[in-house]
Amino acid sequence: MRFIFKTDYGQDIKLAKHGGHVFWYAALLVLLVVAPWLFAEYWLAQLTFVLIYAIAGLGLMLLAGFTGLFSLGHAAFLGVGAYAHTVLTNAGLPFPLALACAAGLSAAVGLVVGLPALRVKGIYLGMATLSFGFIVEEILARWESVTGGNAGIHIKKPDMFGWVLETGDQFYWLCLVITVAATLGILNLLRSPTGRAFVAIRDSEISAQSMGIHLAYYKTLSFALSAALAGIAGALYAHKLQFISPDQFSLLQSVDLLLMIVIGGVGSVHGAFLGAIFLISMPQAISMVKDYLPDSVGQAPGLQSVVYGVVVIAFVLFEPMGLYGRWLKVRTYLQMFPFYRKGMFKRQKSFQKSDRLK
Amino acid sequence: MQFLQLLISGIAQGCIYGLIALGFVLIYKATETVSFAQGELMMLGAFGGLVGMTLLGFPYWLATLCAIAGMALFGVVLERLVIRPILGQPAFSIVMLTIGIGYVARGLITMVPGIGTDTLALPVPYKDEIWKFGGNEFGVGALILNVEHMVVIGATGVLCVLLFALFRYSKLGIAMQAASQNQLAAYYMGIPVQRLNGIAWGLAAAVAAVAGLLLAPITFVHANMGFIGLKAFPAAVVGGFGSLPGAIVGGLVIGMVESFSGFYLPDGVKDTAAYGVVLVMLMVKPNGLFGEKLRKKV
Numbered sequence: 001m002r003f004i005f006k007t008d009y010g011q012d013i014k015l016a017k018h019g020g021h022v023f024w025y026a027a028l029l030v031l032l033v034v035a036p037w038l039f040a041e042y043w044l045a046q047l048t049f050v051l052i053y054a055i056a057g058l059g060l061m062l063l064a065g066f067t068g069l070f071s072l073g074h075a076a077f078l079g080v081g082a083y084a085h086t087v088l089t090n091a092g093l094p095f096p097l098a099l100a101c102a103a104g105l106s107a108a109v110g111l112v113v114g115l116p117a118l119r120v121k122g123i124y125l126g127m128a129t130l131s132f133g134f135i136v137e138e139i140l141a142r143w144e145s146v147t148g149g150n151a152g153i154h155i156k157k158p159d160m161f162g163w164v165l166e167t168g169d170q171f172y173w174l175c176l177v178i179t180v181a182a183t184l185g186i187l188n189l190l191r192s193p194t195g196r197a198f199v200a201i202r203d204s205e206i207s208a209q210s211m212g213i214h215l216a217y218y219k220t221l222s223f224a225l226s227a228a229l230a231g232i233a234g235a236l237y238a239h240k241l242q243f244i245s246p247d248q249f250s251l252l253q254s255v256d257l258l259l260m261i262v263i264g265g266v267g268s269v270h271g272a273f274l275g276a277i278f279l280i281s282m283p284q285a286i287s288m289v290k291d292y293l294p295d296s297v298g299q300a301p302g303l304q305s306v307v308y309g310v311v312v313i314a315f316v317l318f319e320p321m322g323l324y325g326r327w328l329k330v331r332t333y334l335q336m337f338p339f340y341r342k343g344m345f346k347r348q349k350s351f352q353k354s355d356r357l358k
Numbered sequence: 359m360q361f362l363q364l365l366i367s368g369i370a371q372g373c374i375y376g377l378i379a380l381g382f383v384l385i386y387k388a389t390e391t392v393s394f395a396q397g398e399l400m401m402l403g404a405f406g407g408l409v410g411m412t413l414l415g416f417p418y419w420l421a422t423l424c425a426i427a428g429m430a431l432f433g434v435v436l437e438r439l440v441i442r443p444i445l446g447q448p449a450f451s452i453v454m455l456t457i458g459i460g461y462v463a464r465g466l467i468t469m470v471p472g473i474g475t476d477t478l479a480l481p482v483p484y485k486d487e488i489w490k491f492g493g494n495e496f497g498v499g500a501l502i503l504n505v506e507h508m509v510v511i512g513a514t515g516v517l518c519v520l521l522f523a524l525f526r527y528s529k530l531g532i533a534m535q536a537a538s539q540n541q542l543a544a545y546y547m548g549i550p551v552q553r554l555n556g557i558a559w560g561l562a563a564a565v566a567a568v569a570g571l572l573l574a575p576i577t578f579v580h581a582n583m584g585f586i587g588l589k590a591f592p593a594a595v596v597g598g599f600g601s602l603p604g605a606i607v608g609g610l611v612i613g614m615v616e617s618f619s620g621f622y623l624p625d626g627v628k629d630t631a632a633y634g635v636v637l638v639m640l641m642v643k644p645n646g647l648f649g650e651k652l653r654k655k656v
């Protein structure tokens with residue numbers, strides 16, 4: 001067992017709480033940096049997708065997991081970022097500038113969508129973002145002069161002021177750098193007053209307001225940051241696929257993003273990464289076991305959705321903290337061995353909190 | 359004439375939206391959760407009717423009744439198995455749960471050999487019949503009514519009257535109203551709140567099955583027909599999420615907006631008009647036309 005003896009207030013907000021953190025995260029980082037030499041090209045491509053989805057997941061986690069605002073149209077931000085980046089890159093803008101513009105545009109759109117969030121909450125906000133997602137998808141499909149309509153649009157290779165990233169390895173490192181930057185940014189944000197304000201809003205809006213938190217400002221900020229991250233992820237996604245079309249940013253994509261953070265674990269930064277790993281590895285796992293199943297099940301087009309549905313139902317019912325919650329339990333068990341008690345993480349039974357005024 | 363024609367097809371479409379929205383509202387009022395699986399329940403109901411009519415060879419009425427009763431039972435069982443254990447958890451988890459149920463239902467249907475992956479027509483007795491009114495001897499300018507649309511409108515009307523009677527006059531309906539107003543107080547009065555929640559889910563599933571059986575002759579039966587449920591959310595929001603008559607009115611509004619915008623406005627507006635209406639509604643009157651004012655306590 002490890003006891004952390006606190007001698008300094010600064011220790012409470014340190015990113016790495018103890019030597020174990022430093023060691024393991026450094027090891028992970030080293031592994032990720034040398035990954036191109038260790039893994040085959042195909043697996044590296046999958047790893048790149050994990051990183052890209054993790055960035056989008058971080059954005060959604062900030063919004064849904066930490067601010068408690070629930071977006072059913074997040075794929076729209078991904079789409080806005082992807083299209084903005086594609087159009088600007090094809091117009092000859094270097095990668096960093098185009099990326100910044102894409103993130104900025106997404107954030108601006110997020111601000112606009114955040115406006116209803118000031119008046120409505122809960123499921124109504126879900127409806128507003130859902131509607132917004134549909135409208136964006138339709139615009140992307142109809143605004144043919146810019147987006148190429150349903151036929152889609154190709155994107156050039158990323159160009160860093162004349163240095164063109166040709167290979168998958170180079171692009172992987174680019175994604176890695178951006179992911180690390182985004183993760184550190186989010187971690188830093190969450191330990192700052194802004195992040196605390198987000199969490200306070202999630203836990204109780206009225207209490208937060210009474211503590212002097214400006215709801216409108218923080219909610220819009222959360223929307224804008226979340227949308228900006230989704231926009232960055234969208235831009236990288238466009239580069240990775242080299243071809244985008246409106247149906248990649250449909251409601252199903254939004255729901256996939258939500259599934260990702262729920263399965264990963266709502267309210268934890270780790271959850272975004274674990275969820276991304278799940279989301280990318282699941283189709284592979286399914287295609288591996290597909291051949292051993294009877295034809296009517298294995299070849300059915302709905303197999304993947306059944307698996308996703310069952311997994312998400314199982315997680316909501318039995319492990320509401322997601323994969324990260326499961327990991328916490330395993331870790332605690334190992335750390336405290338043999339003193340782990342069964343009821344340690346028992347979910348508290350709560351009476352249904354009513355939204356109604358009665 | 360054209361206006362009338364659009365109006366009637368809009369109303370018929372709106373009735374379908376309204377019926378699905380009715381399911382949302384029933385569940386929302388009973389358990390304060392939003393079910394994203396309502397469209398899939400509708401799809402299952404339509405498939406139930408199809409199986410009854412084609413594979414088992416039941417007559418139309420019997421197959422319809424069986425499908426509705428079967429779906430009601432399915433709704434009750436679903437509530438007992440997956441919804442009840444997590445009531446009281448954040449709304450977000452329950453929404454994800456119902457999304458999961460929808461995924462599973464949609465996927466499982468495609469695994470049914472023979473019918474799952476095909477687009478099938480529901481053999482109803484009133485298929486492809488039309489009524490004509492007015493016009494000259496060549497039929498120009500006549501008002502042509504699709505019997506399928508008229509059946510939808512009629513059945514919705516009948517269902518609304520039945521539901522109204524249920525909530526107004528029956529002991530069960532009054533108990534459900536009481537439970538939806540204040541669960542704890544209702545429980546103290548001896549109302550079996552949990553069982554009522556199950557019944558509300560059953561009722562919602564039955565209404566969804568009716569919607570599916572009415573929609574099937576118009577659009578065909580296939581695994582993805584549940585996506586129309588996404589158009590019913592705007593209906594529920596426009597009507598106000600907590601109001602039963604609001605759901606039907608909202609459905610009619612959305613149906614008519616779609617019908618008219620599809621005809622008078624450029625391509626593509628039709629598919630998004632409903633969502634545009636919702637955004638405007640949320641900006642102007644977030645609680646909907648008939649919604650009650652909500653304010654959360656600390």
